[in-house]
């Protein structure tokens with residue numbers, strides 16, 4: 001008997017969805033600080049609660065208030081840039097250059113680095129301790145930037161601000 005072709009979605013597409021729904025890093029404000037909007041999207045973006053700004057180009061600020069955990073809560077209504085955007089890691093997954101397990105590992109490491117950098121904020125302590133904490137924090141954010149540049153983004157993405165650099169004190 002003739003074998004019918006499978007109607008399953010392409011494995012690459014399944015893996016891409018699994019990766020992004022486990023990640024959300026591009027919405028969280030550390031990888032990029034803002035994302036571009038088309039002018040006709042402003043009313044919808046404002047209705048979604050996004051903070052829109054215009055500095056020569058229309059953008060909404062990240063972290064996005066519609067991110068919950070690692071997932072978008074307004075997925076069907078999200079701006080076009082969100083549906084178009086593919087970080088370098090996702091592009092490599094789709095191209096077959098990395099397996100899903102490897103890509104998920106990079107997401108986990110990146111999230112750990114960000115969490116550590118955020119946790120190292122200087123508190124109310126002696127000046128010398130504050131100086132040390134500040135230096136440590138700068139090193140932690142440098143590690144975040146390095147990891148993002150290596151696995152997630154090209155040095156300057158045309159549609160997004162760089163994020164982690166803006167976070168560095």
Ligand code: SF4
Pocket residue numbers: 019020021023024025026027031085086087088089090152
């Ligand atoms: S950073 Fe990349 S892998 Fe993570 S959600 Fe965004 S596009 Fe997907």
Ligand code: SF4
Pocket residue numbers: 026027064065066067068071072073074075078079082
């Ligand atoms: S609208 Fe959704 S996909 Fe776009 S930045 Fe916000 S959480 Fe991410």
